[in-house]
Amino acid sequence: MDLKFFKKSVPTLAIMALFSVLMIYAIYTLLTPEKRLPVYNPSDVNPRLVDESIIHIRRNHKIADFSLINQNGDTITQKNYEGKIYVADFFFTRCMTICPVMTNNIGKLQEVFKNDDDVMFLSHSVTPVMDSVSVLREYADKKGVIDAKWNITTGDKKHIYNLSRKSYFAVLDEGDGGLQDFVHTENFVLVDKKRQIRGFYDGTDNEDIERLIADIKILQNEFKD
Template identity: 40%
Template sequence: MKKVIYLFMIAVTITACKEKPNKLPIYGNRQAIKRIIDGKPTVDTIYQTIPAFSFINQDSVIISNHLFDGKIYVADFFFTSCPSICPVMHRNLMKVYEKYKGNNEVMLLSHSIDYKYDVPQILKRYATKLGVTGSQWQFVRGPKESIYGLAKNNYLVSVGEDSKAPGGYVHQGYLVLVDKQKRVRGAYDGTKTEQVEQLMSDMDLLLAETKQDQ
């Protein structure tokens, strides 16, 4: 009888593992906070999140972090005149756009690092050329210190000006996955097809995770 119960418990455990997908890791700084809940000491972990921001988009509209409330989104850094990795990144990101087009839980956010040239009409022309319509994929510009600070300190992506680099700027081609709590959950090389496929797989996992937590 004990053997039968033991085998049953193993079967239940295996089934539970199959039914409950693994959660994605949470990146960035974290802090342990002690709280008293129902008279008992409890330790909560506070994770680093994307802070408040306000930028101008391709339609000359000011958008803020609140536009992304209750959504997962993919963020990247680029410039419209980029002669190297940006065209490949955004061709690959178009696959993400097409897959989740119309899904009101998913958005894309591309930050221009060329604060001199990439004004709204340039961003709009770039988005139109890509085939992007509507508001699900936002292309934004802002002050150098704001965009560059977010990249380095919050999205954990390296960007900068370099007169010797093609186009005058350098940046990493990461596509950064952010959850509904504005925590970074993954970073993927946007120039590699297999990495973009992994991104979409992880987005599905993250969407399933948020439904389980509701």
Template identity: 40%
Template structure:
């Protein structure tokens, strides 16, 4: 919880600033010592999303390798959600439409109700949203793995809660992840302003990588 508070506080500052050319790298970081040309140097090791294995709406196994060399947006939801999920998916659809067909950009939505949200249910859900193909993946898997990656890796709330509407509680955040699997931004997925900041920051990230190649 302390980690989440720190990240969200930093996120708030960066969101208000928005003046730096490069996006920040969020999450905890460590320093390691290594030898370079016979000299000891200190390098920074950033928090990265570890490997995972889930199943998408097509029934295919999805791992972190599916997102190699991609910028992607992650979020958490469930198909029967009576509160913020419909709004979030309406906003994420705008991201999908903006980058549709762009191989460099992907979306990864994790259900937090795997008992109900089977691959068949997720496929129908995607179809109802007007989503085709697998640029936007809806994934399911063991609930403990989904909750763990949400709270410990993407730094958002995701879990069962009998007191919450629908029986589950989750963050309304869209999480931006870069090609090195580092978290580069968190955005309010329930409003237009947050969605437009996300779209702009995806473009900024794409420019970062383009500039590095030049």
């Protein structure tokens, strides 16, 4: 091959090679859709988890408005979580079985997303009469809660139990939120910036916690401006 011809051909070959790489990448991107999490409506969930009054709903389910009291005695509503991705759970401070594991795992999640303003956490006491503000404050201090990221809440029992059954689909049993009613669940529920449910996770399982971390990052990509 003529040396001059070879020298002239090198830039052309380089451009062609670069163009080929870009084309392959573009085709791969088009053929590989970005992973998205499902949106859960009542009809998508185990019927035992869903209140009979809403089991027929197939679209547009959102977490209902709420009003709770946190570890500082502040009123916490859906407005505190507006534009946020958050993880919700149900616990009680005197629990000696699954709750300590769950709370420690939310602590791990808090550490992962400590500097990320997009992500928050919301814990609901299922024994709100016993879990007063002072009890929650002591519990929060013991568990290393960052107040700006994680609200540990008490409030009206019927309101909390309605949220667990009609909004978050967090528990299998039925009840009316009365004196003898009691819920106890290991479920973590992932909620997006539109107040839609995007995932359910076992809050006592390390593999599910890793899956939850990955899913939060997927949601963040979905809601990028």
